[in-house]
Amino acid sequence: MNTNDGFRxxxxxxxxxxxxxxxxxxxxxxxxxxxxxxxxxxxxxxDSAVLMRTSADSELAAAVDGVVIAFEADEVxxxxxxxxxxxxxxxxxxxxxxAEHGRLARTGPRSWVASPGEVFIRIEPELxxxxxxxxxxxxx
Amino acid sequence: MNTNDGFRxxxxxxxxxxxxxxxxxxxxxxxxxxxxxxxxxxxxxxDSAVLMRTSADSELAAAVDGVVIAFEADEVxxxxxxxxxxxxxxxxxxxxxxAEHGRLARTGPRSWVASPGEVFIRIEPELxxxxxxxxxxxxx
Numbered sequence: 001m002n003t004n005d006g007f008r009x010x011x012x013x014x015x016x017x018x019x020x021x022x023x024x025x026x027x028x029x030x031x032x033x034x035x036x037x038x039x040x041x042x043x044x045x046x047d048s049a050v051l052m053r054t055s056a057d058s059e060l061a062a063a064v065d066g067v068v069i070a071f072e073a074d075e076v077x078x079x080x081x082x083x084x085x086x087x088x089x090x091x092x093x094x095x096x097x098x099a100e101h102g103r104l105a106r107t108g109p110r111s112w113v114a115s116p117g118e119v120f121i122r123i124e125p126e127l128x129x130x131x132x133x134x135x136x137x138x139x140x
Numbered sequence: 141m142n143t144n145d146g147f148r149x150x151x152x153x154x155x156x157x158x159x160x161x162x163x164x165x166x167x168x169x170x171x172x173x174x175x176x177x178x179x180x181x182x183x184x185x186x187d188s189a190v191l192m193r194t195s196a197d198s199e200l201a202a203a204v205d206g207v208v209i210a211f212e213a214d215e216v217x218x219x220x221x222x223x224x225x226x227x228x229x230x231x232x233x234x235x236x237x238x239a240e241h242g243r244l245a246r247t248g249p250r251s252w253v254a255s256p257g258e259v260f261i262r263i264e265p266e267l268x269x270x271x272x273x274x275x276x277x278x279x280x
Binding site for chain 2: 029034036041068074076085089112
């Protein structure tokens with residue numbers, strides 16, 4: 001830990017526990033050769049993969065299928081100058097197996113907007129890192 | 141607008157107005173060849189550049205100086221299924237001009253944690269895009 005950085009590294013289990021309680025995260029990927037960031041609701045699968053639900057013809061599904069992307073969630077209290085941030089990095093895939101789709105339709109994230117032909121996207125939890133903001137953010 | 145995407149594109153002025161009211165944003169850059177996301181406090185300069193303050197020897201300052209990066213802020217109400225997300229994409233630079241540093245020390249963002257040798261990072265607002273979540277997120 002860099003003593004000027006003002007944060008504490010979190011372990012994988014601690015990161016996953018924090019993610020379990022977060023309603024919203026952000027998909028970070030590349031769009032037209034530029035970084036793109038999209039807030040989404042999500043949940044974790046039994047193997048800790050990040051699960052999202054989207055329409056089959058969405059830009060997101062086309063952009064991330066088969067690509068290593070990052071998924072970030074955080075909770076920051078701007079008044080108390082404290083909080084945490086977790087990033088999951090791994091390959092995203094659109095779930096195509098019918099049985100797996102059926103399982104996720106029962107147990108996976110709910111759509112905020114129902115649309116026809118929805119699919120699930122999984123992000124493998126290959127790398128799970130996190131930081132607790134010990135005494136603020138600005139010294140990152 | 142893709143009718144399956146459930147959002148409305150926001151204009152540049154609307155995006156900047158939303159950023160003005162956001163206490164926290166996220167720097168998105170590349171770290172060890174992987175996407176990295178860091179929450180930071182920030183403010184906008186008079187020319188709408190994003191301003192952050194960090195220690196001169198921070199990992200962030202070294203990682204983003206001279207690099208095109210993205211900066212994202214959002215406000216999402218997970219209960220109401222509504223909100224917005226804005227992304228500023230542009231070149232980041234560590235401010236080295238003493239006069240400019242002095243101006244930003246008076247008018248720029250405050251550190252949550254004071255550390256010696258602080259610097260300001262500017263992100264040029266070359267591309268400012270945003271989305272209002274019209275009826276939810278999951279159909280992105």
